[in-house]
Amino acid sequence: MKKTFKLFAGVMLLLAMSATTVSAQEKDRAGEGAKVVTTEMKTQLSLNDGQYAKVMDINKTFLQKAAEAEKVTNATDKAKKLKTLTDDRDAKLKSVLNETQYKTYQAGRAANAKKLRTYYQ
Secondary structure (H helix, E strand, O other): OHHHHHHHHHHHHHHHHHHHHHHHHHHHHHHHHHHHHHHHHHHHHOOOHHHHHHHHHHHHHHHHHHHHHOOOOOHHHHHHHHHHHHHHHHHHHHHHOOHHHHHHHHHOHHHHHHHHHHHHO
């Protein structure tokens, strides 16, 4: 009985450690993706340092939440969640960018979305 309990406790400990590792890896991947995409956006949109920091936060948050949405097994629910996240990201970007920058962002949005997708799928 004690051996079974110890084995069970050991397995639970390993599962807890692996969940923490996966979560940390997802955050690292989100940070990496946000940096890549935001750096490209800085060039495309001529972002100043303040805008860059805000856009970085927006992109990182989006990637973290999108990675969670990818875990949803129902395709319709997943698509709805990603659409909601994308709309939220666009609204936040619109509040940070000026009108010209936002129009440029919208024109290149498909390319940026494709790059972002590689970091949450």
